[in-house]
Amino acid sequence: MNRTTLVLVVGACIRSLVSFSCIAVACLMNDLDRISIVMVHTTDSGNLGSAARAMKTMGIHDLRLVAPEDSPDTAKAIARASGAADLLLAARQFDTLEEALADCSLVFGASARKRTIPWPLITPPVMADLVLKEPVEGRVAVLFGREDNGLTNEELSLCHYHVTIPCSDEYCVLNVSQAIQVICYQLRQSLVERPKGEEAALDTGSFGLREWDAPPATGEEMERFFRHLEETLVALEFLKHENPGQLMTRMRRMFGRIRPDHMEVNVLRGVLTAMQKKLRGQ
Amino acid sequence: MNRTTLVLVVGACIRSLVSFSCIAVACLMNDLDRISIVMVHTTDSGNLGSAARAMKTMGIHDLRLVAPEDSPDTAKAIARASGAADLLLAARQFDTLEEALADCSLVFGASARKRTIPWPLITPPVMADLVLKEPVEGRVAVLFGREDNGLTNEELSLCHYHVTIPCSDEYCVLNVSQAIQVICYQLRQSLVERPKGEEAALDTGSFGLREWDAPPATGEEMERFFRHLEETLVALEFLKHENPGQLMTRMRRMFGRIRPDHMEVNVLRGVLTAMQKKLRGQ
Numbered sequence: 242m243n244r245t246t247l248v249l250v251v252g253a254c255i256r257s258l259v260s261f262s263c264i265a266v267a268c269l270m271n272d273l274d275r276i277s278i279v280m281v282h283t284t285d286s287g288n289l290g291s292a293a294r295a296m297k298t299m300g301i302h303d304l305r306l307v308a309p310e311d312s313p314d315t316a317k318a319i320a321r322a323s324g325a326a327d328l329l330l331a332a333r334q335f336d337t338l339e340e341a342l343a344d345c346s347l348v349f350g351a352s353a354r355k356r357t358i359p360w361p362l363i364t365p366p367v368m369a370d371l372v373l374k375e376p377v378e379g380r381v382a383v384l385f386g387r388e389d390n391g392l393t394n395e396e397l398s399l400c401h402y403h404v405t406i407p408c409s410d411e412y413c414v415l416n417v418s419q420a421i422q423v424i425c426y427q428l429r430q431s432l433v434e435r436p437k438g439e440e441a442a443l444d445t446g447s448f449g450l451r452e453w454d455a456p457p458a459t460g461e462e463m464e465r466f467f468r469h470l471e472e473t474l475v476a477l478e479f480l481k482h483e484n485p486g487q488l489m490t491r492m493r494r495m496f497g498r499i500r501p502d503h504m505e506v507n508v509l510r511g512v513l514t515a516m517q518k519k520l521r522g523q
Numbered sequence: 524m525n526r527t528t529l530v531l532v533v534g535a536c537i538r539s540l541v542s543f544s545c546i547a548v549a550c551l552m553n554d555l556d557r558i559s560i561v562m563v564h565t566t567d568s569g570n571l572g573s574a575a576r577a578m579k580t581m582g583i584h585d586l587r588l589v590a591p592e593d594s595p596d597t598a599k600a601i602a603r604a605s606g607a608a609d610l611l612l613a614a615r616q617f618d619t620l621e622e623a624l625a626d627c628s629l630v631f632g633a634s635a636r637k638r639t640i641p642w643p644l645i646t647p648p649v650m651a652d653l654v655l656k657e658p659v660e661g662r663v664a665v666l667f668g669r670e671d672n673g674l675t676n677e678e679l680s681l682c683h684y685h686v687t688i689p690c691s692d693e694y695c696v697l698n699v700s701q702a703i704q705v706i707c708y709q710l711r712q713s714l715v716e717r718p719k720g721e722e723a724a725l726d727t728g729s730f731g732l733r734e735w736d737a738p739p740a741t742g743e744e745m746e747r748f749f750r751h752l753e754e755t756l757v758a759l760e761f762l763k764h765e766n767p768g769q770l771m772t773r774m775r776r777m778f779g780r781i782r783p784d785h786m787e788v789n790v791l792r793g794v795l796t797a798m799q800k801k802l803r804g805q
Contacts, residue, residue: 295701300691324694364716406708407716409582412606415704419577422701423708426688434646434689479797488790495787505777508770515759516798 272372272432277303277382278421279341281396284388286311290321291418292385293329299425300433304332305341305382338384338396346379347372350392350400351420353413360403365424368404369431383424385417455504466506467493473513476520554654554714559585559664560703561623563678566670568593572603573700574667575611581707582715586614587623587664603700620666620678621746628661628739629654629782632674632682633702635695642776643684647706650686651713661739665706667699680772681742683779737784748788749775755795758802 278296283289283306290313293304306313313329322329335341342348349368352360363371372381384400386392397403406415406423415423458466471489474480480488501509560578565571565588572595575586588595595611604611617623624630631650634642645653654663666682668674679685688697688705697705740748753771756762762770783791 291698291701294698297694298690298697298701300693321698323698324696366712407711408580409711411582412579414606415580416573416576416603416605419573419580419701419704422697422704426705426708429689429691430648474794477794477797477801479794491787491790495781495783501777505773508773512756512759512761515761516801519759519802 273300273429274302275380276301276372276428277305277341277345277380278425279305279307279338279382279384280309280417280421281307281338281384281392282310282387283417284310286313286315286318287321288388288416288418289313289332290318290323290326290329291416292421293318293322293325293332295418295422296425297325297328299422299429301425301428302328302331304328306332306334307338307341308336309334338399342382342399344380345382347375347381348384348400349382349402349404350384350397351386351424352397352403352405353391353415360397360400362403362405364407365404365427366431368402368424369427371402372428373432385421388417455502458501458503458506462503462506463496463501466496466501466510469510469513473516476517554659555582555711556584557659557662558583558654558710559587559623559627559662560707561587561589561620561664561666562591562699562703563589563620563666563674564592564669565667565699566592568595568597568600569603570670570698570700571595571614572600572605572607572611573698574703575604575607575614577700577704578707579607579610581704581711583707583710584610584613586610588614588616589620589623590618591616620681621742624664624681624742625746626662627664627742629657629663630666630682630742631664631684631686632666632679633668633706634679634685634687635673642679642682643780645684645686646689647686647709648713650684650706651709653684654710655714658739662741664742667703670699680775683782737786740783740785740788744785744788745778745783748778748783748792751792751795755798758799 278292278301280289280292286309289306289309289311293313296302296304312318313332318329319326333341349363352362368383375381383404384392384396386396404424406420408415467489470492471480474488560574560583562571562574568591571588571591571593575595578584578586594600595614600611601608615623634644650665657663665686666674666678668678686706688702690697749771752774753762753767756770781787
């Protein structure tokens with residue numbers, strides 16, 4: 242192979258590798274990567290740290306700070322960020338909200354109250370569904386305002402929707418980093434967890450998890466158990482054989498709810514056997 | 524109108540007012556009033572304050588502290604509580620978790636990881652649905668552990684379910700008060716906000732219906748039952764007292780799933796008592 246051909250082949254390989262990597266990255270990227278959390282004029286750096294932690298636990302990484310009144314690199318902020326100090330220190334800072342939103346196509350503003358001019362006002366689950374329906378190229382921003390006053394009317398007018406976290410009439414002032422935790426949790430629930438199928442309705446008669454350490458007892462095993470139980474209760478004189486009343490029915494209802502696994506029903510039968518042995522020893 | 528008539532009319536008005544007030548109070552009380560948030564061995568009082576705030580914004584008021592390592596009435600805690608300082612300072616303190624759970628019939632433990640003996644593990648939306656299906660008399664507790672280590676295996680064995688907040692594989696360590704905010708948000712969503720908006724279809728759950736024929740057994744009744752069970756198993760020589768192994772933990776897990784009601788636990792204890800009498804008769 243001459244040198245020109247070698248260069249062409251290597252070039253082709255590199256291009257393929259890059260394309261493959263882009264495809265791989267595109268597959269790995271999920272909806273959460275296009276979400277930016279924007280904090281406007283935050284006064285307490287502790288809240289910046291807590292916000293960074295809240296975001297990172299939910300897999301959201303892009304934090305944008307508009308004219309923060311306290312610096313994100315204080316000891317307090319870094320302590321509250323805990324394992325998310327990297328995210329906090331990587332946060333971009335902007336002088337104005339317009340600059341922070343320049344690349345965003347869908348903007349939600351966190352708002353605790355109705356404004357003078359009504360704006361489309363939605364809750365977090367509805368917000369998450371709107372994000373799901375948004376074309377994949379669009380960056381989504383969620384805005385949070387000052388600790389004492391929230392977002393101004395002018396800032397809210399840059400939003401497509403206002404989102405309010407449903408809360409108690411008695412006291413409805415969430416700390417800003419707590420609000421961010423709730424929003425990020427709901428986004429993850431709707432964009433990542435629910436599609437995984439984790440929220441499939443669980444029959445509470447089942448075990449509540451996919452892995453258990455023994456298979457469920459079969460119907461036959463359970464019937465043998467109920468016969469063994471009835472014999473033992475009669476031997477104990479707890480159950481009058483000629484008048485069993487509703488006791489065995491209640492036992493069936495109760496153990497029906499328990500859904501014992503194979504090991505558990507064997508343990509229960511072991512207890513009954515031990516009891517019968519002791520009784521025969523008398 | 525003569526005096527007698529006046530007295531009768533006033534009496535009727537008073538009775539109507541009292542009845543109306545009772546009805547009004549009954550209508551105002553909702554499922555959130557039976558929820559207790561239990562924080563175990565919290566080390567940072569700032570988290571106690573944030574937790575109180577998180578609860579109050581979602582309309583949940585009963586905070587219980589088990590042996591807090593930092594006092595809830597520090598300046599830091601009160602500052603972080605903001606408008607929820609009243610809730611924080613009204614929190615009851617307990618020496619042991621068992622005491623804190625004595626009046627609770629359904630207990631969820633926040634857990635970040637799988638345990639050696641698998642336990643029913645669910646997410647917050649499923650937890651909230653279970654609370655919805657629970658008979659109305661039962662108090663519900665959600666447990667949160669130490670900031671660094673969470674709940675111990677022993678503390679988790681007192682729970683019926685373990686609840687895990689779905690989070691990023693990269694970093695999955697929520698601050699305890701942030702976790703409480705998420706749990707309280709989800710409870711309010713499912714118990715108050717969603718029913719306001721739509722008919723909630725109730726699937727059959729652990730009890731299968733909101734009315735049952737006996738109230739759920741309390742935490743204290745269950746603890747007495749487990750002590751009685753252990754004594755009986757030792758007397759049967761089924762449980763070696765010096766090496767109980769994992770048997771009692773498995774029994775707790777199994778009977779935790781059963782959710783006996785008050786009558787059923789009495790029947791079970793009657794069976795144990797009958798066994799002990801027969802053994803003594805030998």
